[in-house]
Amino acid sequence: METQDIILEDNQLICILTENIKKATSQEKNIQSIIRMLNEEYGFEMADMARDFNIVYVEPDTGKNKKQKLEVVVFEKGTDHVQENIIRIAVVQDEKIKENDKKKGVTLTLENALGAVENCEFGLWTNGQDIKYLQREYDVFDNENFIDLADFPGEGETIEDMDRADRSHARKPANDSLIKVFKRSHDYIYGNEGRKKDAFWQLLYLIFCKLYDEKRRFLAYESGESYRRKFWxxxxxxxxxxxxxxVAERIKSIFEELKQSGTFSDVFDGNEAIDLTDKGVAFIAGELAKYNFLDATVDVKGMAYETIVSNTLKQEAGQFFTPRNIVKAMVEMLDPSENTRVLDPACGSGGFLVMVLDHVRKKIAKDLYPELDGVLLADKFNTYEVNERVREYAETNIFGFDFDPDLKKAARMNMVMAGDGHANIFHVNSLAYPQWEHPEEIAKIKSAIDTSVERMQDIIENYTSDARGKFDMIFTNPPFGAKVKVDAEIAEKYFLSKYSDAPEVLFIETCYKLLKPGGKMAIVLPDGILGNPNTLPVREWILENFKILASVDLAVEAFLPQVGVQASLLFLEKKTDLQRNIANEGSEDYDVFMAIAEKLGKDRRGNPIYVRDEDGAEILFPTTTEYVVKDKEENAIVKARTEKLRKLDDDLPMIVEAYYEFLK
Incomplete structure (x- = not known):
């Protein structure tokens, strides 16, 4: 990628449409988001858009010409950029402006503009959080009315197309659209439905309904029926x-159906209910129905999901997410495949498991469509054939344990969003396993392990129905810190408890027991284990029982702003008996990959940081962004735009590449 000499100051950005430098205000960021949305989600070409466009209209009271500046407009395809060719209007405000604001709200801006632009029927108003769509209509007496819409039509689409029951595709979310939809929906339930305690779960039930309805298209495919969406x-x-x-009756009937369905029944107790008002259900469903969740990338869904999970469950429990770039690097370095049985024994809301599933999904898609790459390959990630293999892989080979029953539910949901509903996520204390005061959960683990081994036919000798010794890979960020105490009765069963009863130390031994000989693990550990004199016996035990593959030191920003802890990523391989014997004879000799991630793409407050030149100015990289839009007949059309983008200052992708080189 070439760079270009455009110097951006800290509070500036470059407009995706005009390439002009702009001050990075809240309104400007919203404008950039809307331009991307109109381009990628609605299919309007950049060449048919303009920003800060002045329209002229006659003021009825005075008869004088007045001007109004519109933040973004879309013109009829391929026509001149003049007022009479405008077909969509986007009024974009600062996040502080409310829709009923007397000067900048919907009435005085969007309604006024739609009334003034004769050929434009549709418009939207947004402050970045709230979004309102309007259609201008005339009644039988030729009076002008502005009708609220749930959405407006995209390129080449009519309003009738949007209401077709067989319209199987919704939009693929671009940029931060899904995060905004989840947040808007959560805030609505919290603020308007009086359900502060269970807003998160009520939203989750509706997301489940949407996913279930999308998954029905695969059932229709199997039976040869034509798919008719119910969640619309x-x-x-x-x-x-x-x-x-x-709307409420339709959505609630889906919820009752899915609670009985095989895919979702093990996520629910059966007594859950959607307890929102009809107005609330219709509002949230209208927000969610715009987008196709299965087709959204795992990054987009994961960030949206984590946004609402982290605001509720995690902080209540004093737990924090492993940042996505760290999870991605750990998964990419160990490179699991379709034949890899994977466990996270402290899975939280399932971040590692979802990333593994995504990693394997890409491999399966490439295997099935070797002639495709880039966005056309990505467009196949959710075909029936890919989904079937992904589902089978997850059902057979992906396992998660967590001590918190709410997080177990949240992790299952996360797996469903990633494209699978049968993930083997269990409510169990990994440190106590296989003893645990919920024998029914232990029995479920036993059954899932039996099924997995039977399908994979990979462990025959001295077989026991037990998770120990069954996993090819473990990815985990175990709980650590002074606040986390392990029950003395549990701790004393561990050899390493002689040196430390810290949960992170005992988790290393737990992972050892759960791995097959030759199995690999990637674990986040506080640096104290790797450096303090009093943990020397722990390090000696690690060296005796594992081959060290790699060690990556993380910058202190890794888990900030939630928690300041100096941590490292340790990649280990459980020694076979032969390897242990060689080590005991003193002839062990191997290279270890070591790296330091000084930059992790964010500062101590969690704000993103970008690559800069020697003078401290952010560098812009000319980039061609390709994306796929679907026409009415569901054909995939590849479109592209050229833009100048900043690059996150993150060492981890380069460390992954360096590790691959090291392995060669």
């Missing part, structure tokens, strides 16, 4: 009590 909201259905009632 007519563009004007939210505008009447009758319409909202129909």
């Amino acid at each position: 909201v007519g563009v004007k259905e939210q505008n009447t009590d009758e319409g909202r009632k129909q």
Whole structure:
């Protein structure tokens, strides 16, 4: 990639449409988001858009010409950029402006603009969080009315197309759209439905309904039937009590159906209910129905999901996510495949497991479509054939244990969003396993392990129905810190408890027991284990029982702003008996990959940091961004735009590449 000499100061950005430098205000960031959305999600070409466009209209009271500046407009395809060719209007405000604001709200800006631009029927108003779509209509007396819509049509689409029951595709979310939808929905339930305690779960139930409905297209494919979506909201259905009632009945019937379904039944107890008002259900369903969740990338879904999970479950439990770039690097370095049985014994909401599933999904897609690459290959990640193999892989080979029953539920949900509903996620204390005061959960683990081994036919000798000694890979970030105490009765069963009863130390021994000989693990550990004099016996035990593959020191920013802890990533391979014998004879000799990640793409406050030149100015990289849009007939059309992008200052991708080179 070439770089170009454009110097950006800290509070600046470059416009994706005009390539002009702009001040990075809240409004400007919202404008960039809307331009991306109109381009990638709605299929409008960059060449047919303009920003800061002045329209002229006659003020009825005075008869004088007045001007209004519109943040973003879309013109009829391939036509001149003049007022009469505008077909979409986007009024974009600062996040502080509310939709009922007297000067900058919907009425005085969007309604006024739609009334002034004769050929434009549709527009949107947004402050970055809230978004409102309007259609201008005329009644039988030729009076102008502005009708609320759930969404407006994309390129080449009509409003009738949007209400077709057989319209199987929704939009693929671009940029931060899904994060905004989840947050908007969560805030709505929290603020308007009086459900502060269970807003998260109520939203989750509706997300489940959406996913279940999307997965029905695979069932239809199997039976040869044509797919008719049930989770949809007519563009004007939210505008009447009758319409909202129909939406609520439709969505609630999906929820009752999915609780009985094989895919989802093991996630629910059966007594859960969607307890929102009809208006609430219709609003949230309208937000979620715009997007296709299965087709969204794991990064997009994962970030959106983590945004709401981290605001509720995690902080209540005093737990924090492993940042996605760290999870990705750990998974890429060990490189699991379709034949790899994987466990996270402290899985939380399932971040590692979802990343493994995504990594393997890409391999399966490449295997099935070797002639494709780039965005056309990515467009195949959710075909029926890929999904079947991914589902089978997850059912057979992906396992997660967690001590928190709520997180078990959240992890299952995360796995469903990643494309599988049968993940083997269990509520169990990994340090106590195989003893645990929930014998029914231990029995489920036994059954899942038996099924997995039977399918993979990989462990025959001295077989026991037990998770120990069954895993090819473990990825984990175990709980650590002074606040986390391990029950003395549990701790004393561990050899390493002679030196330390810290949970992170005992987890190393647990992982050892769970791995096959030759199995590999990637674990996040506080640096104290690797450096303190009093943990020397622990290090000696590690060296005796594992081959060290790699060690990556993380910058202190790794887990900030949630928690300041100096940590490292340790990659280990459980020694076979032969390797242990060689080591005992004193002839052990091997190279270890070591790296230091000084930059992790964010500062101590969690704000992103970008690559800079010697003078401290952010560097811009000319980049061609390709994306796929679907036409009415579901054909994939590849489109591209050229833009100048900043690059996150993150050492981890380079460390992964260096590790691959080291292995060669």
